[in-house]
Each structure stands twice: as structure tokens, then as C-alpha cells.
Amino acid sequence: MGEYVLEMNDIVKRFPGVIALNHANLKVRPGTVHALMGENGAGKSTLMKCLFGLYHPDEGEIIFDGKSINDIPNTKAALAMGISMIHQELHPIRYRSVMENVWIGRFPTRFGFVDHDKMYKDTVELFKKIGLNVDPRAIAKNVPPSQLQLVEIARAVSYNAKIIIMDEPTSSLTENEVEYLFKIIAQLKSEGRSIIYISHKMEEILRISDDVTVMRDGKYVGTWLAKDIDQDFIIKNMVGRDLTNRFPIKDQEPSSEVVLEVKNFTAAAKRSFVDVNFQLHKGEILGIGGLVGAQRTELVEAIFGLRALASGQLYKNGRQIEVKSVRDAKKNGIALLTEERRQNGIFGILSILDNTVIAAQQSFAHMGILDNAKREPAASQSCQELKVKMPNLATPIKNLSGGNQQKVLIARWLLTNSDIIIFDEPTRGIDVGAKYEIYTLMLDQVKQGKSIIMISSEMPELMGMSDRIMVMCEGHVTGFVDKENFDQVEIMRLASSFKK
Amino acid sequence: MSSVIKRSSYYKGLAGIGAAILLLGIGLYFASIRTLYDLPVLMVLLGIWITGVNAYRVAKPGVETADIEFNRKTINNFLTNYAIIIAMVVLVVVICVIQPRFMQVRVVLDIMTQSSTKLIIALGICFTLIIAGCDLSAGRIVGLAAVVSTSMLQTQDYANRFFPDLAQLPLFVPIITAVLICMLFGALNGFLVAQYEMHPFIATLATSVIVYGACSLYFDLPPNNSQPIGGVRPDFAALGQTKLFQVGSFPGVSVLIPIAAVITVVIWFVLNKTVFGKNVYALGGNREAAVVAGVNVYATNLFIFVLAAGLYGIAGVLEAARTAGATNQYGQGYELDAIAACVVGGVSLMGGIATVSGIIAGVFVFTIITYGLQFISVSPMWQQVIKGIIIATAVAIDMGKYRKKN
Known part of the structure; x- marks a missing residue:
């Protein structure tokens, strides 16, 4: 074995119409954490899928453990060779036990029957080894998602792989669990295993990785020692240009006029938000900060009429309004851009046109019959204003990048004449370049006298964009921070301060 | 190349x-x-x-x-996209060679006539397929419409009248009554789906059993006592049997063809040019996103099943008129034929994808093949086997189109 446990040289992968990987390289040293970075669509996931046997490269060679392998036929072969992968999105089998989820595909057997006792013992041992405290017999759906993510990590470890690929492993973890994950990573490293770590979170990358490889547009940009580089250097290489300002400058103060007031909001569901009160001013961006489980999404969904309230009143421009459904919210000019764009934002197979006008259809129809002479120009104008990059309006929205999909969703709600726009993680899964555009669009809206509520889990984004931050913890508002007092430590303290 | x-x-x-x-x-x-x-x-x-x-x-x-580019890939794409149509053309050519009498205008008109009612049912069921559901009650609702309409449309002097003392009703009264009753059962489907978020498969299965039971009870009423309803009024039978433009040796165009054509145009309009149609596609494309976008999911679901049942009702009435009679067994299994035709016509069972032109093609594929095989005297048993193979092949090819090629 040479210097590297894995070498991927000049990998080329073509899809119809695009070259997803154009001579990508990756060299991983044994016993290191190797961060793989790049904007969305840079080809990181594609490269990893080639390594894990999900895709088959058209050109290039893979040298693993000193042996040259041209093609890894399938994931089973990859696992057998010593490559395992933790996927970005969890797909647990919800109604089976945790241990079955861990050992699926390779259940221990006795006389051809599944040996449940051995499976239980193995799982206990595995969890003990990495210090994970989850009941192996619990049903997966009853285990919190963050714990399941750790189970998934345990599973990847259980293959005794030489290389573990982690694709955004921290996206659904809380602060504490992230620390825990890092401990596991350190342990794996000390056992001589290598980890390929994909993440958008720069702070994490610089903290835990030894080497950093950056990719851009399917091409290899370079590999550096993590200790020699900083955040700006990585971003510069990822986008191929200097990014002096990550946030546009907001040159306008919000007015003192209150457009929306939330009073005594308490959810009908148990263990959700309790007694939330706040005011939103005209032209303001109100950030909502908090950790996973702070019930921020639930709160804004209640404001939008998607969740039932036990008590609470909503005032728009001083007048009390009833929002019991999304249609009520729409009538009152409230819009919500959800966190899970693919799950409950876009209609993937429908055209950009249909996606843009869906919320405002009634205004383009007479007696239920659509007026295309009004619909198409309105959609096209709205998409142009938001600089949506698209071939034409008839293109299915799923063909657009995340950033452009988000712009179409903004266009959708601008067509309903909403003046209060709620963004739930507005730049989640959007690459660095497009993020800036989304921020600019948000500021444009505020300039036009609209008001924004923004949930964000990214501290720089929260502090860079908001005029004021409301911090929540376990369903309670634990404080408001004004712009002049923005301080990461203070916000984190508030976000973890509520004790029952 | x-x-x-x-x-x-x-x-x-x-x-x-x-x-x-x-x-x-x-x-x-x-x-x-x-x-x-x-x-x-x-x-x-x-x-x-x-x-x-x-x-x-x-x-x-x-x-x-x-x-347009011609290369191996685009030609392959063309071949997979139109595989079923191409297979059908080949089959038609083979049939024409074996039995040249197949090449008659009369045959073409027959095929179109037989497709008419099937097309109306398929257009109804496609709404339920677009929302990633289905409608198992379609066939039984067809039967119900046939029984209800004929029971009130018998000639005054027919010996075995369903309602012996019923006066001569204007033609449209029983027809509209029958269609409305069907829509009521459609509303039951829609209510179960919208209110309890029941899967359409099970909701419409339940309704189908109820409809068949109710129809049989009605059919069994004295003095009829489950005898086939006959003695249908000529003005009603004309609705399904009239031949237009019957001059000289020209066999005439069945009135069912223009009726189906009008309904097809209306349904195309509803699907493509109305808020309701767009909402149906949205609901099928991504239900959760539809909720967040403020689409009235409840009303849309309800109306889908009411509209579909209305179309089955119309098809049932036409079927009764065409055959000048009805029993409670009418329409049995039609829903599966209609679903198969839709699927062969490119309607995705995953929801969100359906075109009227595809459905027309799907219906024709089935009628042409059935008719053609009968024409060259292929045994009905073999016909079933062939039909099954067509369904499986069509869907396999269709899935291949959407599956990612790695």
C-alpha cells in the first residue's frame, strides 16, 4: 500500500446532456478525515456514488488499497471491499426495529433463520463501542431523527470499512450530537480508517478535517492541508471568484409600523410552542434562531394556517385576522416558503409556469377557466424580475438548480401579493453563489415595503440578514436580540437556555 | 450515424x-x-x-x-416512446395480410364505435389516476346507470315493465336521474378520500361493493325480480344505435362517436384550461406542496370523484342505449380495462402525468387489438394472454423512460 488508501484518478461521468464529472481526482490518506467541498452540482455526490458502486464512471481509474479497480459493480461489492457510506437523507424502515435497520441485508442467521439474539448482542456491542445509547429493539419511527442519524453512523462503522463516506452527516443533528459525532470520527481515525466528509458547514470542515479537496463544475480544483487554509480560501476556490461579502448590504431601516402581531400563540399539539408573542414591523427582517427542536417551523406553520392552535390571536395592520387554512393566510397576504423544497415546495414534474402561478390561479381565471393571455406574461415577468435562469416556462421545475427553484417559489408568492413572507431556511441546499442572489432578492422585497420572517440555523446568515433576532428554545421564546447587540455567543446561550 | x-x-x-x-x-x-x-x-x-x-x-x-437530431440515441428514444403504437401498427399490417377484409371503412368505424364508451370511462378514471389514486367503482357505477336509466325508459306496451304504471317520461329525466345518482356515489368516494384521507383504492373498493349491492337490490324489486330489463323505448335506443350519414354503401357513423368526441374535448379543456384541472395535476404532482400552495385539496378530491362518476354514468346510459337493455352485471370489470388503457396511454400510476391524447391512444390500442384478433379468429383465451402481455410491456417500457440511467 502506498501513501494513499484510495486514489480516484481522472474520473469522467457523463449523463445525457451534461458532464457530471470531468476528470475529477481524489486521493485519501489512511487514518485521515478528508473533506470534499464544492457548490451544489459540483459533482461531490456523483463522485461518491461512483465510489460506492451506485454510478459507473465512463473513464478513469479507482485504486483502492493498492489494487486498481475499474468499476465497482454495486453497493454490495463496495461494502465488501471496505467502503461504506452514510447518506445525506435518511431512509430508515420506519416500522422495524433499530437493530433490524442496522443489520438489514446481512442478518445473522442460524439454520437459515434470522438469529435475533445474536443480532441484539451484536447491536449492543456495536453501540457500546461508539458509546451510543439507543435501545436496539426500539421501533425506528419512535426514535428521534437525530438519534437515527447516529444509528446510521453506527451502521456504517459496523461494516469495518476502511473508508467511510459521510454525506452531510450533521444536517439533522443537534449541537451536542455533532460533538458526539466528532468524537466517533476521532476514534475511527485512530483505528486507521479514513473518512470522506462532505459538508457545507465551513466551521465543521476546518475543525475536523486533515485534507480538503475542492471541486467545481465536476472538475478537480485542488487539495490542501486543512491547517494551511481558511474559510475564504475554500469559498474562493469553490465559486472560482472572490467573495468579499457573503451578504448584501442593507441600507434601509425598518419602519416602526407594526404589520403583524402574534399574541399568545400556543400550539394545539403537545410539546410544541407555548405562549409566543412578537411583532413584525414593516420593512423588517425578523430572524428566528434556535436549535433543532425549538419548534420554529411549527410556529410559522401555525401562522400560515397549517397547524392548529390551542390559543392565540393574530393581528395584521392592527386588525385581528383568522388564519385557519392556507387560503386564509393567502387572503391576508401571508406567504410561506418551506424548508423542504422538494417535499412540500415544488411540483417537480410540472412546468415552471404551473409552479409559478399555482398559488394565485384564481386571479388568472374567470369562472374557473384559466386565461393564458394573463397567466403566461405574469409568470414570465415575475420569473424575469427574480432572474430565474431557465430555458423556458414549459420546462419541468425539477430540471432547475436549487437556487432557481427557490426563486420560482418566491415568484409564486409575489404573484399572490403577499406582503409578509416567511422563509424557513431560505438557503438550505443552495450553493454559495445562488445564496447571495436569494439574499439580494430578500432585501429587494423589504425595500418595497414587505416584511420578512426568516428561520435560519446558520448563524452567519441569521446575523447577516436579520434586523432583529427572536431566539426560541423548546417551544419558548427565550429572548430578542437587536442588530447592534448581535453576538453569536449570546444567541447560542438563549437558544439553549430554557429549562423546564 | x-x-x-x-x-x-x-x-x-x-x-x-x-x-x-x-x-x-x-x-x-x-x-x-x-x-x-x-x-x-x-x-x-x-x-x-x-x-x-x-x-x-x-x-x-x-x-x-x-x-431534430438523428442518431442512435434519439432513434432509440423514439422507438421506446412509441413502442406500443409501433407494435400495434405491425399487428394491424399482419392482420391485413392474413385477412385483407380488415381494410374496410366499416371496420375502422366499428373500432371507433366500440372505443367510444370505453374512452368516456377512461377519461373519468384518469382524474383519479392523476392524483395517484384509482377508481375501482367505475364498472359498477356504469352498471348502475344502465339499470336505472333503462328501468324508467321502457315502452308502454312492454309486458314486463319495471314500473308498470310509470307514465311516458321525457327522455332526459331518467338519464339525468341516473347520472345524478352515479355522481352521488362519486361524492361518497370523494368524501371518503377527502374527509378520512382514505386511499382511493380502498375507498372506491368499498363504494363499488355498495353500488353493486344497491343496484342488485333495485334490480330485484318486484315485479322485475332480477330479470334483464328489455323493451327499451326506441327514442332511448336511438341514442346509442343511430347511424349518421348512412348513404349508399357507406355504413354510417355511430352517434356514439361524436358524443365521445365532444366529451373528450370537454375533458381536455377541463384538464388543461381550468383552475380545477391545474389543481388536479398539482395534487398528483406533490400533495404536500399543493397544501402549502393553498390548493383546496378537499374540494378538489371530492370533485374529482364526482366528475369521474358522472362520466361513468354517461357511459352507462350510452351502453344501455346501445344494447337496448341492462342487467345488474353491466359494466363489470370495466374499471380495470380503463385503468389498463390509461396506463398504456402513458398515464403514470405515481400521479401527476396524463395526457388526453395518450388516453385516446391507449383506448384505441386495446380496441384495435381485441377487434383485430377476433377478426382473424384468435381464441378469446389467447386474446386475454396477449392483452396481459401488452399491459406489462407497455408499463415496463414506460418505467424505463423515467428510470435514471446510471
Whole structure:
């Protein structure tokens, strides 16, 4: 074995119409954490899928453990060779036990029957080894998602792989669990295993990785020692240009006029938000900060009429309004851009046109019959204003990048004449370049006298964009921070301060 | 092997091929070869159609303006996209060779007539498929409409009347009553789906059992006591049996064809040009996103099933008129034929994807194959086997289109 446990040289992968990987390289040293970075669509996931046997490269060679392998036929072969992968999105089998989820595909057997006792013992041992405290017999759906993510990590470890690929492993973890994950990573490293770590979170990358490889547009940009580089250097290489300002400058103060007031909001569901009160001013961006489980999404969904309230009143421009459904919210000019764009934002197979006008259809129809002479120009104008990059309006929205999909969703709600726009993680899964555009669009809206509520889990984004931050913890508002007092430590303290 | 031509020249070329078929047809007509039967006339019609469609495309270019490329990949794509149609054309040619009498205008009209009611049912069921559901009650609702309408439309002097003392009703009263009753059961489907978020499979299964039971009870009422309903009024039977333009040797066009055509146009309009239609696609494309976008999911679900049942009702009435009678067994299994036709016509069971033109093609594929196989005396048992193979093949090819190629 040479210097590297894995070498991927000049990998080329073509899809119809695009070259997803154009001579990508990756060299991983044994016993290191190797961060793989790049904007969305840079080809990181594609490269990893080639390594894990999900895709088959058209050109290039893979040298693993000193042996040259041209093609890894399938994931089973990859696992057998010593490559395992933790996927970005969890797909647990919800109604089976945790241990079955861990050992699926390779259940221990006795006389051809599944040996449940051995499976239980193995799982206990595995969890003990990495210090994970989850009941192996619990049903997966009853285990919190963050714990399941750790189970998934345990599973990847259980293959005794030489290389573990982690694709955004921290996206659904809380602060504490992230620390825990890092401990596991350190342990794996000390056992001589290598980890390929994909993440958008720069702070994490610089903290835990030894080497950093950056990719851009399917091409290899370079590999550096993590200790020699900083955040700006990585971003510069990822986008191929200097990014002096990550946030546009907001040159306008919000007015003192209150457009929306939330009073005594308490959810009908148990263990959700309790007694939330706040005011939103005209032209303001109100950030909502908090950790996973702070019930921020639930709160804004209640404001939008998607969740039932036990008590609470909503005032728009001083007048009390009833929002019991999304249609009520729409009538009152409230819009919500959800966190899970693919799950409950876009209609993937429908055209950009249909996606843009869906919320405002009634205004383009007479007696239920659509007026295309009004619909198409309105959609096209709205998409142009938001600089949506698209071939034409008839293109299915799923063909657009995340950033452009988000712009179409903004266009959708601008067509309903909403003046209060709620963004739930507005730049989640959007690459660095497009993020800036989304921020600019948000500021444009505020300039036009609209008001924004923004949930964000990214501290720089929260502090860079908001005029004021409301911090929540376990369903309670634990404080408001004004712009002049923005301080990461203070916000984190508030976000973890509520004790029952 | 690769060449690129302009889209407009491509359409011009197709129009040219159409014109060639047209001219050849005219030539053959005057050559009057007995063994070709009506082939020249059919060629003329086909030629006019192809020329017309492509001339229109040249005159009014749509959104697609990209040039057409001919290479192995695009040809493969073409072959998979139209595999079933191509297979059908091959089959038709084979049948024509074995039995040249197949090449008659009469045959074409027969096929269209037989497709009419099936098409109406398929158009109803497609709404429920677009929302990634289905409707198992379609066939039984067809039967219900047939029984209810005929029971009130018997001649005064018929011996075994369902309602012996019923006066002569205006034609539309029983028909509308029958369709409305069907829509009521459709509303039950929609209510179960919308209110309890029941899967349409199980909701419509329940309704189908209820409808069959209710229809049988009605059918069993004295004095009828489950005897087939006959003695249908001629003005009602005319609704399904009239032949238009019956002059000379021309067999005439069944009135069912224009009725189905009108309904098809209406449904195309509803699906593509109305808020409701767009909401149906949205609901099928991504239900959760539809909720967040403020689509009235409840009303849309409810109306889908009411509308679908209305179409089954119309099909049932027409079926009764065509056969001049009804029993409670009418319509049995029609829903599966309709679902199969939709699926062969490119409707995705995952929801969100359906075109009216595809459904028309799907219905025709089935009728042509059934009719054609009967024509060359293939046993009904083999016909079933072949039909099954077609469904499986069509869906396998269709899935291949959407599956990612790694």
C-alpha cells in the first residue's frame, strides 16, 4: 500500500446532456478525515456514488488499497471491499426495529433463520463501542431523527470499512450530537480508517478535517492541508471568484409600523410552542434562531394556517385576522416558503409556469377557466424580475438548480401579493453563489415595503440578514436580540437556555 | 450515424410523407384493385391527417424549437416512446395480410364505435389516476346507470315493465336521474378520500361493493325480480344505435362517436384550461406542496370523484342505449380495462402525468387489438394472454423512460 488508501484518478461521468464529472481526482490518506467541498452540482455526490458502486464512471481509474479497480459493480461489492457510506437523507424502515435497520441485508442467521439474539448482542456491542445509547429493539419511527442519524453512523462503522463516506452527516443533528459525532470520527481515525466528509458547514470542515479537496463544475480544483487554509480560501476556490461579502448590504431601516402581531400563540399539539408573542414591523427582517427542536417551523406553520392552535390571536395592520387554512393566510397576504423544497415546495414534474402561478390561479381565471393571455406574461415577468435562469416556462421545475427553484417559489408568492413572507431556511441546499442572489432578492422585497420572517440555523446568515433576532428554545421564546447587540455567543446561550 | 435537421424542415418532411400517402391512396382508388378493399380511402384519410397536423406545426411553431437530431440515441428514444403504437401498427399490417377484409371503412368505424364508451370511462378514471389514486367503482357505477336509466325508459306496451304504471317520461329525466345518482356515489368516494384521507383504492373498493349491492337490490324489486330489463323505448335506443350519414354503401357513423368526441374535448379543456384541472395535476404532482400552495385539496378530491362518476354514468346510459337493455352485471370489470388503457396511454400510476391524447391512444390500442384478433379468429383465451402481455410491456417500457440511467 502506498501513501494513499484510495486514489480516484481522472474520473469522467457523463449523463445525457451534461458532464457530471470531468476528470475529477481524489486521493485519501489512511487514518485521515478528508473533506470534499464544492457548490451544489459540483459533482461531490456523483463522485461518491461512483465510489460506492451506485454510478459507473465512463473513464478513469479507482485504486483502492493498492489494487486498481475499474468499476465497482454495486453497493454490495463496495461494502465488501471496505467502503461504506452514510447518506445525506435518511431512509430508515420506519416500522422495524433499530437493530433490524442496522443489520438489514446481512442478518445473522442460524439454520437459515434470522438469529435475533445474536443480532441484539451484536447491536449492543456495536453501540457500546461508539458509546451510543439507543435501545436496539426500539421501533425506528419512535426514535428521534437525530438519534437515527447516529444509528446510521453506527451502521456504517459496523461494516469495518476502511473508508467511510459521510454525506452531510450533521444536517439533522443537534449541537451536542455533532460533538458526539466528532468524537466517533476521532476514534475511527485512530483505528486507521479514513473518512470522506462532505459538508457545507465551513466551521465543521476546518475543525475536523486533515485534507480538503475542492471541486467545481465536476472538475478537480485542488487539495490542501486543512491547517494551511481558511474559510475564504475554500469559498474562493469553490465559486472560482472572490467573495468579499457573503451578504448584501442593507441600507434601509425598518419602519416602526407594526404589520403583524402574534399574541399568545400556543400550539394545539403537545410539546410544541407555548405562549409566543412578537411583532413584525414593516420593512423588517425578523430572524428566528434556535436549535433543532425549538419548534420554529411549527410556529410559522401555525401562522400560515397549517397547524392548529390551542390559543392565540393574530393581528395584521392592527386588525385581528383568522388564519385557519392556507387560503386564509393567502387572503391576508401571508406567504410561506418551506424548508423542504422538494417535499412540500415544488411540483417537480410540472412546468415552471404551473409552479409559478399555482398559488394565485384564481386571479388568472374567470369562472374557473384559466386565461393564458394573463397567466403566461405574469409568470414570465415575475420569473424575469427574480432572474430565474431557465430555458423556458414549459420546462419541468425539477430540471432547475436549487437556487432557481427557490426563486420560482418566491415568484409564486409575489404573484399572490403577499406582503409578509416567511422563509424557513431560505438557503438550505443552495450553493454559495445562488445564496447571495436569494439574499439580494430578500432585501429587494423589504425595500418595497414587505416584511420578512426568516428561520435560519446558520448563524452567519441569521446575523447577516436579520434586523432583529427572536431566539426560541423548546417551544419558548427565550429572548430578542437587536442588530447592534448581535453576538453569536449570546444567541447560542438563549437558544439553549430554557429549562423546564 | 448522426445528422441534424431543422425542426420546421422535419415537419415539412412529415407533411410531405402525408401528402405522398394521400396521393398514393388516390392513385390506388382509381386503380380499383378489389383485394385492397377500402385501403385507398383509409390511405387518403391518413394522408390528410398527417399532412394537416404537420402543416399546422409548420405554420404555428410551438415551444419546442430545438433542431431534430438523428442518431442512435434519439432513434432509440423514439422507438421506446412509441413502442406500443409501433407494435400495434405491425399487428394491424399482419392482420391485413392474413385477412385483407380488415381494410374496410366499416371496420375502422366499428373500432371507433366500440372505443367510444370505453374512452368516456377512461377519461373519468384518469382524474383519479392523476392524483395517484384509482377508481375501482367505475364498472359498477356504469352498471348502475344502465339499470336505472333503462328501468324508467321502457315502452308502454312492454309486458314486463319495471314500473308498470310509470307514465311516458321525457327522455332526459331518467338519464339525468341516473347520472345524478352515479355522481352521488362519486361524492361518497370523494368524501371518503377527502374527509378520512382514505386511499382511493380502498375507498372506491368499498363504494363499488355498495353500488353493486344497491343496484342488485333495485334490480330485484318486484315485479322485475332480477330479470334483464328489455323493451327499451326506441327514442332511448336511438341514442346509442343511430347511424349518421348512412348513404349508399357507406355504413354510417355511430352517434356514439361524436358524443365521445365532444366529451373528450370537454375533458381536455377541463384538464388543461381550468383552475380545477391545474389543481388536479398539482395534487398528483406533490400533495404536500399543493397544501402549502393553498390548493383546496378537499374540494378538489371530492370533485374529482364526482366528475369521474358522472362520466361513468354517461357511459352507462350510452351502453344501455346501445344494447337496448341492462342487467345488474353491466359494466363489470370495466374499471380495470380503463385503468389498463390509461396506463398504456402513458398515464403514470405515481400521479401527476396524463395526457388526453395518450388516453385516446391507449383506448384505441386495446380496441384495435381485441377487434383485430377476433377478426382473424384468435381464441378469446389467447386474446386475454396477449392483452396481459401488452399491459406489462407497455408499463415496463414506460418505467424505463423515467428510470435514471446510471
